[in-house]
Amino acid sequence: MNVQFSSSKISTDDGLSPGETILHVDNISLSFGGVKAIQDVSFDIKKGEVRAIIGPNGAGKTSMLNVINGFYHPQQGTITYRGEERRKMRTHIAAKQGIARTFQNIALFTGMSTLDNIMAGRITLQKRNLIWHALWHGPAQREELEHRAAVEQIIDFLELEHIRKTPVGRLPYGLKKRVELGRALAAEPALLLLDEPMAGMNLEEKEDMSRFILDVNNQFGTTIALIEHDMGVVMDLSDRVMVLDYGRKIGDGTPDEVRNNQNVIDAYLGVPHDE
Amino acid sequence: MLYREAGDFKTNYAADQQTFPIKSERWLFWAFMAFAFFVVPFFIDDYWNKAVLMPLLIYAMAALGLNILTGYCGQVSLGTGGFMAVGAYAAYKLMTSFPGMDMFSVVILSGAVTAGVGILFGLPSLRIKGFYLAVATLAAQFFLVWMFNKFAWFYNYSASGQITAPERSIFGIAVTGPSTAPWATYLFALSILFVFAWVARNLTRGRLGRSWMAIRDMDIAAEIIGVSPLKAKLSAFAISSFYVGMAGAMFFANYLGSIEVTEAFGIEKSFLVLFMVIIGGLGSILGSFLGAAFLVLLPVLLKNIMVGYLGWPTDLAAHFQIMMVGALIVIFLIAEPHGMAQLWRLAKEKLRLWPFPY
Numbered sequence: 001m002n003v004q005f006s007s008s009k010i011s012t013d014d015g016l017s018p019g020e021t022i023l024h025v026d027n028i029s030l031s032f033g034g035v036k037a038i039q040d041v042s043f044d045i046k047k048g049e050v051r052a053i054i055g056p057n058g059a060g061k062t063s064m065l066n067v068i069n070g071f072y073h074p075q076q077g078t079i080t081y082r083g084e085e086r087r088k089m090r091t092h093i094a095a096k097q098g099i100a101r102t103f104q105n106i107a108l109f110t111g112m113s114t115l116d117n118i119m120a121g122r123i124t125l126q127k128r129n130l131i132w133h134a135l136w137h138g139p140a141q142r143e144e145l146e147h148r149a150a151v152e153q154i155i156d157f158l159e160l161e162h163i164r165k166t167p168v169g170r171l172p173y174g175l176k177k178r179v180e181l182g183r184a185l186a187a188e189p190a191l192l193l194l195d196e197p198m199a200g201m202n203l204e205e206k207e208d209m210s211r212f213i214l215d216v217n218n219q220f221g222t223t224i225a226l227i228e229h230d231m232g233v234v235m236d237l238s239d240r241v242m243v244l245d246y247g248r249k250i251g252d253g254t255p256d257e258v259r260n261n262q263n264v265i266d267a268y269l270g271v272p273h274d275e
Numbered sequence: 276m277l278y279r280e281a282g283d284f285k286t287n288y289a290a291d292q293q294t295f296p297i298k299s300e301r302w303l304f305w306a307f308m309a310f311a312f313f314v315v316p317f318f319i320d321d322y323w324n325k326a327v328l329m330p331l332l333i334y335a336m337a338a339l340g341l342n343i344l345t346g347y348c349g350q351v352s353l354g355t356g357g358f359m360a361v362g363a364y365a366a367y368k369l370m371t372s373f374p375g376m377d378m379f380s381v382v383i384l385s386g387a388v389t390a391g392v393g394i395l396f397g398l399p400s401l402r403i404k405g406f407y408l409a410v411a412t413l414a415a416q417f418f419l420v421w422m423f424n425k426f427a428w429f430y431n432y433s434a435s436g437q438i439t440a441p442e443r444s445i446f447g448i449a450v451t452g453p454s455t456a457p458w459a460t461y462l463f464a465l466s467i468l469f470v471f472a473w474v475a476r477n478l479t480r481g482r483l484g485r486s487w488m489a490i491r492d493m494d495i496a497a498e499i500i501g502v503s504p505l506k507a508k509l510s511a512f513a514i515s516s517f518y519v520g521m522a523g524a525m526f527f528a529n530y531l532g533s534i535e536v537t538e539a540f541g542i543e544k545s546f547l548v549l550f551m552v553i554i555g556g557l558g559s560i561l562g563s564f565l566g567a568a569f570l571v572l573l574p575v576l577l578k579n580i581m582v583g584y585l586g587w588p589t590d591l592a593a594h595f596q597i598m599m600v601g602a603l604i605v606i607f608l609i610a611e612p613h614g615m616a617q618l619w620r621l622a623k624e625k626l627r628l629w630p631f632p633y
């Protein structure tokens with residue numbers, strides 16, 4: 001299915017052209033008490049690419065996404081997002097600046113329907129204030145309908161029509177993951193962070209999800225940072241791969257380069273590392 | 276699928292978001308409203324007004340308010356009685372300081388004052404949740420009642436410590452004071468409730484409502500999609516208190532006429548309204564009405580049966596009635612934790628499939 005978002009929608013017009021650096025992470029260190037989750041890691045993400053972050057369990061992948069969207073505050077290092085350098089950030093402000101994400105453990109609004117969950121993804125794009133909302137008829141309703149139309153396109157795109165009105169608490173795991181992707185997409189993000197979008201899925205669901213991720217990247221030009229354990233998927237989907245192990249960066253490059261990197265092979269084969 | 280059985284198709288998103296998407300339901304609603312506005316006032320008497328209708332309307336307003344905060348935004352409050360008191364005392368001060376003010380403005384402004392107080396007592400919600408927040412609002416309840424007792428300025432230094440509503444009117448018709456007609460206070464309260472129930476529905480169906488529900492369902496994820504917890508929580512406290520304050524103002528001025536704060540707005544009020552919201556259905560506008568109706572009508576009904584029909588002594592009946600209501604609440608919560616609104620929804624689903632239940 002070929003879905004066209006109306007031209008003004010989904011375009012992530014931030015003055016950057018494909019290939020320019022959208023996010024720059026410099027010498028980030030993050031620890032929890034004695035646990036060093038991330039140690040002096042630097043990398044960048046370029047506009048329009050699919051950037052994978054891989055590594056064994058506990059390597060610090062999720063922590064890195066949490067640092068990028070302001071959920072964790074690193075003790076050292078800086079983040080430059082669209083040319084603006086920052087160290088600390090509130091998550092809801094990161095959202096307003098176009099960073100959306102999904103979670104390793106699904107974080108949907110269980111009391112709300114699929115439709116409302118995805119509509120909630122557009123909260124930062126809706127502008128009408130309390131007074132208009134109280135009156136409803138007129139500007140508030142018009143705005144709501146515009147956003148509903150955009151959300152319906154996402155629902156079509158992710159093939160969620162049949163569960164539009166179903167409370168998400170009742171959905172099976174695979175569909176929940178898809179709704180969560182829909183909610184993140186609804187924000188029309190400039191940078192989409194996906195934390196293991198295919199974990200726990202069967203082969204068919206994985207194929208669907210891979211297709212959705214590629215389509216998002218191709219059709220909307222959305223920049224994607226992807227954490228995934230399934231190496232086949234990672235190698236197929238991503239333009240560049242960064243490898244973390246025990247909080248350190250041990251490899252970075254194209255899928256082929258990373259595959260042949262001795263450090264990476266050692267880390268995955270469990271060769272003891274000297275500390 | 277839901278609507279197909281009714282032969283009622285949705286052709287655009289506007290139709291899909293209507294409050295009553297099914298035609299027959301819409302008719303039922305407006306017929307009911309026409310009855311409430313144009314028929315009831317002709318037959319209303321003082322007993323019905325004081326024992327049934329006014330409490331029903333006013334508690335429905337308070338339940339709407341608490342439901343916005345607790346049902347939609349997930350912030351538990353045990354301070355409803357205290358906030359009703361704020362509304363009542365704000366109304367009293369406004370009525371006595373500005374004798375020319377019409378009663379509609381008095382109620383709205385009392386709501387606004389309570390909204391301000393609500394924001395203040397909502398501040399702890401930015402740091403604490405659940406049980407701890409409940410305790411903080413409980414403290415607000417006791418503090419507010421204590422304050423209205425302690426400072427004589429609030430009751431204009433009257434010797435009894437009570438506040439009594441002077442006569443005030445709207446469109447030249449008295450709606451407070453000793454010489455009001457039952458139909459006048461009834462229509463006054465009904466009109467305000469009608470308008471603000473509609474406003475509550477509007478606020479909860481759009482962006483604001485979704486930001487509240489997002490905070491309720493998962494506050495971390497809410498923040499990650501761009502909801503500011505500060506704005507969402509404090510707006511819920513403000514709007515909720517606005518409704519509860521209006522309910523308090525009407526409870527004092529239009530319904531009882533004269534009150535003493537400890538008696539009228541004690542902790543039992545907080546619990547009563549909370550029960551209404553839970554029994555009616557958390558996060559449901561309709562539920563607020565059903566819960567209020569249940570807890571206002573049931574005691575009246577039980578009393579009429581026990582005293583009027585069975586001829587029991589009143590004190591025995593009163594005790595028995597409290598026990599029955601308590602037992603029913605417990606049974607209800609076990610049988611249908613999602614409240615009466617959910618029962619209504621299930622009943623509709625059954626009806627729609629009838630007579631082929633498959």
Ligand SMILES: Nc1ncnc2c1ncn2[C@@H]1O[C@H](COP(=O)(O)OP(=O)(O)OP(=O)(O)O)[C@@H](O)[C@H]1O
Binds near residue numbers: 035057058060104
């Ligand atoms: N909030 C936290 N408090 C304490 N320790 C934490 C916290 N978050 C992460 N850690 C620790 O930081 C390290 C990195 O965790 P992280 O979740 O980033 O790993 P991961 O690469 O995403 O692993 P997985 O593949 O299992 O998801 C782990 O040792 C983890 O225990």
Ligand SMILES: [Mg+2]
Binds near residue numbers: 061062063104
């Ligand atoms: Mg992880």
